[in-house]
Amino acid sequence: MINKPEFILLGHGSGGKLSHELIDSLFANYFDNPVLRQQSDSALLETESAHFAFTTDSFVVDPLFFPGGNIGTLAIAGTVNDLAVSGAVPQYLSAGFIIEEGLRYNDLKTIVETMADEARKAGVIIVTGDTKVVDKGKCDKLFINTSGVGKIAEKHTGIGSGRDIKPGDKIIINGSIGDHGMAVMAARNDLNIAADIRSDCAALNHLIKEALQVSNGIKFMRDATRGGLGTVLSEIVKEKHFGIQISEENLMINKSVRGMCELLGFDPLYVANEGKVVMVVDPDDAGKIMETLKENPFGKEASVIGEITEDHQGMAWLDTVVGGKRIIDMLSGQQLPRIC
Amino acid sequence: MKYIDEYRDKALVLALAGEIKKVSSRPVKLMEVCGGHTMSIQKFGIPYLLPDTIQLISGPGCPVCVTSNSFIDKAIAYSRRDDVIITTYGDLIRVPGSSSSLEREKANGADVRIVYSILDALEIAKHNRRKKIVFLGIGFETTAPSSAAGIIKAQMAGIRNFYVYSAHKVMPPAMEALIDEGVQINGYIGPGHVSTITGEGIYLDIPKKFGLGVVISGFEPVDLMQAILMLVKQFENNDPKVEIQYTRAVKPEGNIKAQQMLDEVFEPGDDWWRGLGILKNSGLKIRGEYADYDSEKNIAVEVEPLKEPKGCICGDILRGVKKPKECKLFARTCTPSNPVGSCMVSSEGTCQAYYLYNR
Numbered sequence: 001m002i003n004k005p006e007f008i009l010l011g012h013g014s015g016g017k018l019s020h021e022l023i024d025s026l027f028a029n030y031f032d033n034p035v036l037r038q039q040s041d042s043a044l045l046e047t048e049s050a051h052f053a054f055t056t057d058s059f060v061v062d063p064l065f066f067p068g069g070n071i072g073t074l075a076i077a078g079t080v081n082d083l084a085v086s087g088a089v090p091q092y093l094s095a096g097f098i099i100e101e102g103l104r105y106n107d108l109k110t111i112v113e114t115m116a117d118e119a120r121k122a123g124v125i126i127v128t129g130d131t132k133v134v135d136k137g138k139c140d141k142l143f144i145n146t147s148g149v150g151k152i153a154e155k156h157t158g159i160g161s162g163r164d165i166k167p168g169d170k171i172i173i174n175g176s177i178g179d180h181g182m183a184v185m186a187a188r189n190d191l192n193i194a195a196d197i198r199s200d201c202a203a204l205n206h207l208i209k210e211a212l213q214v215s216n217g218i219k220f221m222r223d224a225t226r227g228g229l230g231t232v233l234s235e236i237v238k239e240k241h242f243g244i245q246i247s248e249e250n251l252m253i254n255k256s257v258r259g260m261c262e263l264l265g266f267d268p269l270y271v272a273n274e275g276k277v278v279m280v281v282d283p284d285d286a287g288k289i290m291e292t293l294k295e296n297p298f299g300k301e302a303s304v305i306g307e308i309t310e311d312h313q314g315m316a317w318l319d320t321v322v323g324g325k326r327i328i329d330m331l332s333g334q335q336l337p338r339i340c
Numbered sequence: 341m342k343y344i345d346e347y348r349d350k351a352l353v354l355a356l357a358g359e360i361k362k363v364s365s366r367p368v369k370l371m372e373v374c375g376g377h378t379m380s381i382q383k384f385g386i387p388y389l390l391p392d393t394i395q396l397i398s399g400p401g402c403p404v405c406v407t408s409n410s411f412i413d414k415a416i417a418y419s420r421r422d423d424v425i426i427t428t429y430g431d432l433i434r435v436p437g438s439s440s441s442l443e444r445e446k447a448n449g450a451d452v453r454i455v456y457s458i459l460d461a462l463e464i465a466k467h468n469r470r471k472k473i474v475f476l477g478i479g480f481e482t483t484a485p486s487s488a489a490g491i492i493k494a495q496m497a498g499i500r501n502f503y504v505y506s507a508h509k510v511m512p513p514a515m516e517a518l519i520d521e522g523v524q525i526n527g528y529i530g531p532g533h534v535s536t537i538t539g540e541g542i543y544l545d546i547p548k549k550f551g552l553g554v555v556i557s558g559f560e561p562v563d564l565m566q567a568i569l570m571l572v573k574q575f576e577n578n579d580p581k582v583e584i585q586y587t588r589a590v591k592p593e594g595n596i597k598a599q600q601m602l603d604e605v606f607e608p609g610d611d612w613w614r615g616l617g618i619l620k621n622s623g624l625k626i627r628g629e630y631a632d633y634d635s636e637k638n639i640a641v642e643v644e645p646l647k648e649p650k651g652c653i654c655g656d657i658l659r660g661v662k663k664p665k666e667c668k669l670f671a672r673t674c675t676p677s678n679p680v681g682s683c684m685v686s687s688e689g690t691c692q693a694y695y696l697y698n699r
Binding site for chain 1: 382384387
């Protein structure tokens with residue numbers, strides 16, 4: 001057994017002895033699986049599928065730990081969700097770590113444990129990875145990149161583009177909005193806010209798989225991460241010959257998230273989520289999709305929030321809580337930096 | 341949620357809409373002075389609830405919007421000094437000056453920090469004794485008292501590296517100037533937060549001199565609908581006066597302590613407003629007794645020559661004579677992510693409100 005270091009040193013990224021110790025004791029240990037065990041420069045994968053989905057995402061959240069998760073939860077769930085909302089079954093992930101010299105070893109260990117745990121829950125394996133250590137001040141504690149591949153059935157290849165969306169389709173979201181962004185904001189010390197808000201970050205691939213099993217009428221999915229629900233809705237209608245009508249009354253926003261948004265002047269529609277999927281579905285199937293979603297813990301608060309309309313093409317409209325109307329536009333500029 | 345849900349009650353809002361429709365017989369133009377009102381009106385889709393007789397016009401009550409380019413230019417010049425840390429409320433960093441913005445200077449290495457309160461700026465001053473901390477004092481009677489409090493606190497704590505660059509302004513001269521300039525309106529939705537400090541007294545001249553009503557309003561949909569109803573009733577009965585709808589926050593006499601603090605540190609001086617030009621006694625200058633905390637008296641900088649953006653009609657929009665959609669730049673070259681004029685930058689700006697909610 002090697003003595004556990006207290007801090008990550010530049011030597012841990014040198015490619016030499018310290019690097020090997022770190023990889024063996026931490027990454028290979030926690031991410032262990034037959035593909036990773038081959039220890040070759042590339043992971044050799046087998047698949048029977050004709051179509052693949054492939055995605056990548058980098059995670060730079062500040063702070064690394066927040067109520068409801070840490071950067072590791074995001075690194076797995078974020079990439080798994082990007083695959084799942086494309087209609088794919090996530091299978092293999094890579095993990096690249098850029099570590100600032102001086103990061104506490106125990107923090108890194110907790111994050112790696114979380115990643116292993118999330119991956120296990122999502123049913124994916126981490127098959128390749130990389131570690132770099134940079135001088136103090138050259139990055140902020142820890143950045144992670146994960147890429148992922150997953151097989152995708154022929155009949156689901158249209159989900160990513162939403163090519164089959166038409167007026168009358170229903171829009172569903174699997175629960176409350178704004179939790180992740182506000183949880184991270186509250187966790188930042190500079191605001192001095194003590195709020196009881198947990199990030200919603202979670203891998204949604206099982207939830208999505210269950211929905212795809214009961215219906216062939218799911219025409220589009222997207223995870224409403226940075227930019228929030230509002231940005232996803234305006235992306236759906238952008239340059240399209242249909243519009244969207246959303247009912248504000250049907251949006252669920254947790255009380256403390258609402259309170260914090262009021263206080264800081266944020267619109268929950270544009271606050272990030274890390275465990276929310278927006279679905280556009282055939283109206284005939286909306287009922288059974290809702291039933292299926294509600295049986296899963298990550299979908300128990302699912303609701304139909306609006307529909308695709310022939311009116312106001314290319315625009316998303318909101319019926320406000322007081323009976324007025326307004327448009328929903330894409331998030332402009334940067335509402336909250338480094339939330340994922 | 342208390343103090344929110346009851347003021348966003350759909351049945352109540354719709355009942356008020358019905359009442360407004362019943363009472364309003366003649367076309368009426370009401371100006372919401374405050375940028376917070378503009379945002380709220382657009383965010384909740386209030387115009388869709390009003391009869392055709394009622395037109396809402398946005399006014400000059402967005403502090404970032406009325407601030408001059410030369411103020412931004414000077415702030416940028418401060419930020420370029422190695423010994424200066426700029427502290428500011430967030431909105432201001434994206435406002436374009438003549439050739440740059442604080443955001444761009446920050447990316448270039450300037451030390452520009454967003455704070456939520458002047459007290460955060462004081463903390464930064466305490467921890468960076470070798471630097472000069474410049475706080476950008478923007479806002480009306482609402483935020484000016486906190487700047488005053490910051491200066492008083494700095495003096496008491498013996499903090500000598502803290503400066504306020506004041507573009508603080510007071511509301512009434514602008515409200516009067518608009519009418520003098522011939523802007524056609526029939527009443528003011530009076531600013532809610534300004535009035536919590538000042539009380540109703542500052543508006544009493546408006547009905548007397550100009551025959552226009554002022555109803556001080558809160559920011560929630562029920563507040564705004566009720567304030568509109570009160571103004572329409574005044575107009576229909578030809579009975580202009582100052583009334584307070586926002587009674588849960590505004591007392592007729594205002595916040596005396598804040599007023600005293602304001603008076604202690606600031607004195608009135610002429611100031612420049614975008615769209616309105618120089619208005620007599622409309623600005624708040626730091627008094628001689630507190631000159632040690634006045635950035636303009638202590639930190640020398642060379643400021644680049646002033647350039648205003650071509651084609652931008654922010655000035656007309658702030659006077660309420662044009663709507664954002666009448667601007668050639670609106671939603672084309674001027675967007676919240678790439679703003680040309682200040683009305684598109686600020687989260688209380690009329691152009692941003694229209695861009696986000698009513699394009």
